[in-house]
Amino acid sequence: MVDKHVFKDGKIEKERAQFRSLLVTNENYFGNVAGSELQAVANIAGNDNYEQLMCVGLHPESDTLEAVVYIKKNGGYGGDICSDGTPEYVRFYLSYDNGTTWQDQGVTSFTAQDIPSLKPLEYAVQLKIKPRKKICKIENLPLVRAVLSWNFLPPANSPNWVPVWGNVLDGVVQIDTFKFWLGQQAGVLNTSALVSLLKENNVLPADITNAQLAKIDLEEYKKEFADGLLKADEAELSVGELHAAYKDLKIGAERYLYPTVQKLVAPGKALASAANSNPAKLGTNFTGIGDLDISDVIGNLVKTDGDTSYEELHCVGLNTNNDNLEAILKVKKPYGFLGGLCKKGSREYVAFWMDFGAGWQYVGTTSVRTHDITHLPDKGLDYAVFLPVNLAEYRQPCHKGPRAAKVRAVLSWETPPNPADPNAVPHWGNREDTIVLITPGKPPVPGTHTPVIETVGGMSVDDINAAGYANGAAVTAGFNATDSPFGGEIVLGGHLAYPADISAGATPLEYRVRVSNDGGGSWQTVSNTFSLHRTQLLDGIWSTLPVISEAAPAEWYPYREDLTAGPGNAMVFVAGNVLARWQTSPTMDGAWKVKIESRVTGTVAPVWTSDTVDVMIDNHAPDVMLDITSGGGVCADFTSGTVISGPYHALDDHFSSYQFQLVPANGGTFTVNPSGGGTFSGGPSVFGRSYPAVATTGEVGTWEFDTTGVPQCGYVIYLYAWDRTIVDSGYVGRQGSDVVGVCIRE
Secondary structure, eight states, rough: OOOOOOOOOOOOOOHHHHHHHHHHOOTTSSSOOOOOSSOOOOOOOOSSSSSSEEEEEEEGGGGGGEEEEOOOOOSSSSHHHTSEEEEEEEEEEEEESSSOOOOOEEEEEOOOOOOOOSSSSEEEEEEEEOOOOOOTTTTOOOEEEEEEEEESSOTOOTTTOOOOOOOEEEEEEOOOOOOOOSSOGGGGGOOHHHHHHHHHHSSTTTTTTTHHHSSOOOHHHHHHHHHTGOOOBBBBBHHHHHHHTTTTTOOOHHEEEEHHEEEHHHHOOOTTTHTTTTTHHHTTOOOOOOTOOOHHHHHHTTOSSOOSSSSSEEEEEEETTTTTEEEEEEOOSSSSSSSTTOOEEEEEEEEEESSSSEEEEEEEEEHHHHHHHHOOOOOOOEEEEEEEEEGGGGGOGGOOOHHHHEEEEEEESSOOOTOOOOOOOOSSEEEEEEEEEOOOOOOOOOTTTOEEEETTTTTEGBBBBSSSSEEEEEESSEEEEEEEOSEEEEEEEEEEEEOOOOOGGGOOOOEEEEEEESSSSSOEOOOOOHHHHHHHEEEEEEEEEOOEEOOGGGOOOOOOOOOOOOOTTEEEGGGGGGGEEEOGGGGGGGEEEEEEEEEEEEEEEEOOOOOEEEEOOOOOOOOOOOOSSSOOOOTTTEEEEEEEEEEEEEETTTTEEEEEEESSSOOOOOEETTTSSSOOESSSSEEEEEESOOOOTTTEEEEEEEEEOSSSEEEEEEEEEEOOOOOTEEEEEEEEEEEEEEEEEO
16 A cells, blocks of 8 residues: 655646746636636646645534645745745635535635645645525535635636636535524514524525515514424434334444443443343343344444444644644435434544654544435535644744644544544544644743734734735635735734633633734723633533623733643633734724733733734725716716716725726726726726726726617616725725716617
């Protein structure tokens, strides 16, 4: 068998080393721009020799898409571990109609560098999404598509686009069912509560208008809830019910009776010993299974080791953006998972070990819930799991070279793997080994609790320059930034070193957020109250903790994270690693600095301080003006074939793009004449220009609209403009607009 981690590098070809330069000379140089008039020079689109997307899946309980990427070569990634490297982008799509249409879910990325080590290195990415939810009676199984592209951002809303360096991978995932969080009976839901529920589960858009809402039969939704939603009681099927459900489906009794048999085996006791137990004593646990011989069932289980006919672990990687170990597994059969979506179902546990050079070290267990899926696709269902791990103490400065670690993941159905035995073979499942790269950095001093700011406004601090502008893909949302400032609510994410074992009663830590708009000469404290969402991982099972209203009495917030694991010892995670939600306003526009200080609660010293991050703030939308000075001006009548004209401007300190639009869209050509020179045209009905072709401060000039061929009607012409600001840490671009009306007559 060939070791998959052995790879011999060759010479880096010109198409790789000069990739960006070649695209400048010819956007279709590599033949991947559909409809381009330019001739391809090197048809190598979809080249996966350097990086390859291997697995894609979904963790339904957290609505998190994941993908694992192999980095295959030692060179060709823009520089060594101390360099900026190059981005590996992954854009995700979902299709609810079997591939007829695709919905863009957003993009994320990680940084690849030239790492001389065994290959492949396995990287993972995550993207939190908001999929359409359905009641538990309906199996919600959309297609998923992931597009990997090296050093080139995959265009939005282009599911059929093929990258030059990278590949496209499809799968099928299972969306979690409706979450009935209102605590009310479906039959007595009032309208506002019902609408809130539908918005929360992405059935209705968050910005739906009252007029649109009036056209929706809400009573029909109430009937659906009464018929299906309230049946999602997570009831556990008895052995008799399982036997009745599975006996004609060719599901072996050793599968569906395994959880019950396992409960009879004392911890640390061999399963085989149960086969020698008193059958009469065993029988009380197996009522309703007729004349099935339990001893034979247990005997078959003893022979079952590493069975992957129902589920199989395929990929394991490390998300270097947030230090999450991730794994993707495939469910292969429709039945044998202890019930459908309206029942409790079963759990696929994945335990992780890491080897930093001194042997395997257990780092935790996670899981994902699975169910019987009647309409299981031929290619199976792709599920994902993740486990946050604390790697701070294993980092080393980049000048000492890259530090890799081995990872072992063990998949085990319905029974968590033994933390003390990384070599054990599960009854149902398998294991995968890989190699990952530990992100370089300065390890914290033991006994200290130094804060680390990891993200600002959804962006990694590594992607924010000294002037406070962000570039690249966000790590907590699905947008991409280009010389972007920040505005609105700026979410600060990160950790404190060596967090306390809160669940075991240890003295907690606290921290405060400090900001400065005078270059650090003076500091202000951010101490607003905000909602904090948390999750708990206990013995491999995820659960949601009550939402906390996080307040800062006397300027200091209590630290809520608990990374100490162990049997019966819960780990607690803050969603998005949120430390603060900094509310900014237009009066705050300009350059700021932010830092975090921490201490042990109830003490005055010592106080530990994070590195300072520069943040440029812009809370002003673009200034947009559109006017008509030809003919009778705004709201006048024009004859079809006339050229309408006037002045325009789209101005902003951080301009992104503008767009002229005719509504209704019935043809016509737009032309602009910027004051800086040049003439630019486009249509029909829509035309726009963008930064950096347009200066970062925007554009002023005159515009024309040729109405030739435009039918008689009343029209409005819009001028929209967007800036590059990251707004509320969730999307890019504040919008400004202006509008004029005209009437076209034949």
